[in-house]
Amino acid sequence: MNESVLATRLRTAVMIAVALLIVLLVLWRVMTGLSAGDVVLIAALTLPLWVALPRLLAGNRRTYAWMTLAITPYLILAITESVANPDSRPWAGLCLSVAFVLFVLLIIYLRVTRTRH
Secondary structure, eight states: OOOOHHHHHHHHHHHHHHHHHHHHHHHHHHHTOOOHHHHHHHHHHHHHHHHHHHHHHTTOHHHHHHHHHHTHHHHHHHHHHHHHOGGGHHHHHHHHHHHHHHHHHHHHHHHHTOOOO
């Protein structure tokens, strides 16, 4: 399948957003003092992103589709942290923004690569 230039750029943008979300999640816990529990939390939070990464790189549409659902916990976590923990608001705002942008990029990629009959 010959992928359009727009689809390739969108795929690159998705990869950047996933990497940025992983970095934000790690930095959030590292900046508050890293403990054994934080390492487990980071692993649990980033696991879906690591699992999806190879398939996203390959342009697998099904992975793009299920990733739209897998972004939901990051959105919920960021909203909860911004409301419940005033000290985490800068991190929560960044995480919420990146997760939302990633969600939008995933949807746009699915629309651009849709096959029409």
